[in-house]
Each structure stands twice: as structure tokens, then as C-alpha cells.
Amino acid sequence: MNLLTYHSDYNKYDLGVDHPLVGDKPHNIMDRLREKGLLEFFDVLSPSPATDEDILRIHGASYLNKIKELSKTGGMLSYDTPAPKGIYEIAALSAGGTIACGSKLFEKYSISINPLGGFHHASQNQSSGFCFFNDIAIVIEYLRIKRNLKKFLIIDLDVHHGNGTEDIYLRDPSVVNISIHQDGRTLYPGTGELENIGEDMGSGHTVNIPLPPGTGSNAYLHAFNEIVPYIAVEYDPDIIIYQSGVDTHHSDPLADLNIAYQTYYHLARSIVQISEQTCNKLLILLGGGYNSTTCINAYENIFNGVLNKDKYLTEPDTFAFGNMTKVQATIKELKKILRNYWNFE
Ligand SMILES: [Zn+2]
Numbered sequence: 209m210n211l212l213t214y215h216s217d218y219n220k221y222d223l224g225v226d227h228p229l230v231g232d233k234p235h236n237i238m239d240r241l242r243e244k245g246l247l248e249f250f251d252v253l254s255p256s257p258a259t260d261e262d263i264l265r266i267h268g269a270s271y272l273n274k275i276k277e278l279s280k281t282g283g284m285l286s287y288d289t290p291a292p293k294g295i296y297e298i299a300a301l302s303a304g305g306t307i308a309c310g311s312k313l314f315e316k317y318s319i320s321i322n323p324l325g326g327f328h329h330a331s332q333n334q335s336s337g338f339c340f341f342n343d344i345a346i347v348i349e350y351l352r353i354k355r356n357l358k359k360f361l362i363i364d365l366d367v368h369h370g371n372g373t374e375d376i377y378l379r380d381p382s383v384v385n386i387s388i389h390q391d392g393r394t395l396y397p398g399t400g401e402l403e404n405i406g407e408d409m410g411s412g413h414t415v416n417i418p419l420p421p422g423t424g425s426n427a428y429l430h431a432f433n434e435i436v437p438y439i440a441v442e443y444d445p446d447i448i449i450y451q452s453g454v455d456t457h458h459s460d461p462l463a464d465l466n467i468a469y470q471t472y473y474h475l476a477r478s479i480v481q482i483s484e485q486t487c488n489k490l491l492i493l494l495g496g497g498y499n500s501t502t503c504i505n506a507y508e509n510i511f512n513g514v515l516n517k518d519k520y521l522t523e524p525d526t527f528a529f530g531n532m533t534k535v536q537a538t539i540k541e542l543k544k545i546l547r548n549y550w551n552f553e
Pocket of ligand 1: 366368453455496497
């Protein structure tokens with residue numbers, strides 16, 4: 209059995225009309241799972257909000273207070289991130305869902321999913337990119353203390369670079385943070401360069417795979433398969449946190465990696481297999497996706513992959529071959545940069 213966290217208030221994580229982040233996704237995912245008979249494979253848990261203590265393990269007190277204050281009146285957290293009234297309660301609830309998913313993996317589940325999670329742009333004392341609290345880091349620090357975990361692996365496949373998570377763990381060898389994202393020269397937040405591999409003790413533990421616009425499914429899978437399984441198996445983590453953003457899809461209005469539905473199935477299958485080969489503890493945070501109609505199909509395929517279903521959604525993939533030459537060169541270069549840290553054979 210697997211675990212899914214859900215709360216009806218999840219749909220209040222809505223940054224307003226005319227904003228790309230609308231609040232209907234968690235609800236629509238639940239409807240789709242019910243409709244396709246996939247919900248029966250999950251225990252559904254209604255989470256409690258993360259406490260101040262949980263949040264303060266990552267964020268500064270003045271940052272937390274700022275969000276609480278903004279939440280009373282409504283306002284702007286940053287230029288692209290409105291803070292509607294009540295957002296503190298919803299962001300804390302979302303982080304609580306991620307904590308519950310992480311914690312329950314050490315009771316009776318090997319896979320848990322929070323449909324409202326993966327807020328990777330939030331760093332300790334500032335944020336943008338529609339994120340308030342970095343639930344990835346919050347669950348890592350929770351598990352470090354409460355479950356005595358020592359080694360964490362993040363596989364962040366959202367189309368945007370997870371700059372907040374990177375800032376938090378840049379010098380920390382206990383967290384390997386692999387991010388595959390659209391090249392920062394062409395997309396928000398502009399970071400995640402190939403050469404940035406972490407600093408000091410954390411060198412080699414930050415892995416950035418920036419891909420060009422128009423990458424396409426085949427080149428994307430090439431990048432994933434050449435890097436992720438090797439590092440994951442060699443690192444042998446205590447838990448894997450998979451940020452499964454689907455804003456990589458070709459219909460997404462914010463980005464241009466041109467991935468097709470079937471690719472999400474294959475990526476989810478691969479990550480489940482990596483988990484089974486290592487710690488068998490997989491926490492999935494569904495992350496970004498800004499075409500309300502198509503992102504539910506992409507998420508459905510992640511569930512199909514997680515559940516190892518024979519049938520999954522496919523679509524004609526006219527973008528499949530995209531930018532293979534450039535991606536192959538990037539991967540070759542990355543292996544060279546990381547050769548003192550990881551073995552790719
Ligand atoms: Zn994103």
C-alpha cells in the first residue's frame with residue numbers, strides 16, 4: 209500500500225486570477241485518481257499543518273513572521289508571488305503534508321505522495337516563484353532529527369531550477385541535490401549552471417543538468433539515464449525525495465522543454481526502481497504544472513508509473529528528438545566535471 213496526503217484546504221493555495229498558479233490541481237488530481245480506479249491503491253491521510261518549530265529549522269524567524277503578517281492582510285511576497293489572505297495557514301498545511309509523507313515512510317509505506325508539495329524556490333530568508341516554505345528542506349530536517357536519517361537524495365525534475373533548495377544545501381554533504389531543468393539563461397530563476405556542483409564539504413553533492421529549450425523526450429531521458437541512476441545507487445541514500453513537476457510538458461505555458469505524456473510514466477518507473485534498489489523510501493512531491501488540463505494527464509502518468517500499470521497515457525511525440533546533440537554534449541561535459549566525485553560506468 210502507498211500513502212497520499214490530501215486536505216480540502218489544499219485548493220486554497222491559489223495565487224489569484226491571472227496568476228499561473230491556480231488552486232484546482234490537488235482536487236482535480238483526486239478526481240482523476242478516483243475516475244481511473246487508482247485511488248484504491250493509496251491510504252489517504254489528512255495532514256496537520258507544520259508547526260513553527262518545523263518551519264524554523266529552515267526559515268528565519270523574521271521571514272516566518274513576514275509571511276504570517278502578509279497572510280493577515282494579503283499583499284505581495286515578491287514581484288511574482290502574491291500572498292493572498294490566509295496563505296500562511298495553507299503553506300504550513302502543505303509543508304505538514306510533506307512531513308507526514310516523509311515520516312510515514314518509516315512506519316509502513318515505501319511510497320508516499322503529497323500533491324501540494326515541492327516548493328523549491330524558497331530559501332531561508334527570501335523567496336519568489338510561487339513558493340512560501342521550502343517543504344523539501346523542512347522534511348529533510350524533520351527526518352534528520354526525528355528519524356536519525358543521515359543521507360538524503362533529492363531528484364528535482366521540475367522545469368525550473370530549485371534554487372532555494374540549492375542555497376540551503378550547497379555546502380552540505382548529507383544532501384545530494386540533482387536538478388534537471390531548463391537552462392537558466394532561458395528561464396526563471398536563471399540559476400542552476402552545469403559548473404555549480406556545491407561548495408566546500410558539499411562539493412559534488414549539487415548536480416545541475418541544464419537543458420536547452422526544445423530538448424524533447426528522448427534527449428531528456430538520455431540526460432536522466434546517464435546521470436541519475438549512477439549517482440543514486442553509489443550514494444545509497446536513506447530516502448529519495450522526487451519533485452515531479454510537470455511544467456516540462458510541451459503544452460506548459462511557462463517553459464519549453466517539450467516533454468510528452470509517456471515520458472512521465474517512464475521517469476516515475478525509473479525512480480521507483482532506483483528506490484527499490486536502494487532505500488525503498490520514496491517521497492513524491494508533485495511540484496509545478498501550469499496548463500490545468502494537460503498537467504492532470506501528466507500527473508496521472510506519474511501515478512501509473514508509480515503503480516507499475518501496463519496501461520498509461522500516450523500522445524504522438526513530434527518533439528521527441530528535439531535537441532539531442534546539445535544534450536549529449538552537456539552530459540559529456542557534466543561527467544567530466546563530476547568525475548572526481550561519482551563513477552558513471
Ligand atoms: Zn516549476
